[in-house]
Amino acid sequence: MSFNTRLSDRAKRINSYLCVGIDISPELLGSDKLEDLVAHSKLVVDATRDIALAFKPNFAFFERWGSKGFKWLEETVEYIGSDCIIIADAKRGDIGSTSEAYANAWLGDNSHFYADALTVNPWMGLETIYPFIKIAKEKGKGVFILLKTSNLGSKDIQSLEAVS
Numbered sequence: 782m783s784f785n786t787r788l789s790d791r792a793k794r795i796n797s798y799l800c801v802g803i804d805i806s807p808e809l810l811g812s813d814k815l816e817d818l819v820a821h822s823k824l825v826v827d828a829t830r831d832i833a834l835a836f837k838p839n840f841a842f843f844e845r846w847g848s849k850g851f852k853w854l855e856e857t858v859e860y861i862g863s864d865c866i867i868i869a870d871a872k873r874g875d876i877g878s879t880s881e882a883y884a885n886a887w888l889g890d891n892s893h894f895y896a897d898a899l900t901v902n903p904w905m906g907l908e909t910i911y912p913f914i915k916i917a918k919e920k921g922k923g924v925f926i927l928l929k930t931s932n933l934g935s936k937d938i939q940s941l942e943a944v945s
Contacts, residue, residue, distance in 0.1 A: 784898060784923035788866055792834050800868065801829045803838040803857060815846055815853065822857050835866035835897075851894075858895050866897045872927060874902035874909040881912035888913065888922045898923030 792798055805822050807813045826836065838857055843850040858867055873883040880901075886892060887899045898917070903910045903926055913924045929939055 783921055784917065787897070787921075788834070788923070791864075791866060795832060795834065797832045797834050799829065799833050800835045800837055801825065801833045802870070803836055804842050806842060815849060818842075819853050819856070822853070823860055826857070826861055830861075830865065833865055835868050836861050837868040837870045837900075839870040855894055867895060868898045868900065868923070868925065869894070869896035870900050872900050872902045873913075874904060874927075876905060877908040877912060880909050881916075884912040884916040888916045888920055890920070896922070898925060900925045900927060902927045 803822055803825060805818045805825070807818060810818060810821055812818070829836075838854060840854070843854040843857075846853065861867060869887050871883075871887065873887070874880060875883065884899075887894065887896050899913060899922070901910055901913050901924055910924070910926055916922070917924045929935065
């Protein structure tokens, strides 16, 4: 079954399009203890599981903790469960061979971490996104391609007019 079909089916089943970001910041939570962050991420999932179309863990908040953070990410994805859509918010994108490695790492058959979809950054051109699209199609997964972002500084680069 395609990713779009699974996404659509779940949206109809729960009557919701809510995507819940798992962006647990120690600064905003007011605790620099990993166990507090882990507990809070579970609270977020528990509070929204019935109405969330998808959960989107932002890798930056996990990666900053190194191997413990990746363990937390893995536990969070397992805690969310297979009923919900998991979007890996990693914004990966690099030259072709590196993008292929990223695509296999997050969307391939032998992915260590499970994800239904991955966010990618096309800044380096189409070769950046093709490996993700290819593997996603083969595996029934999804790819969310960053185009125009809503942060205040996005205009600095994303709204530049090309001059030749």
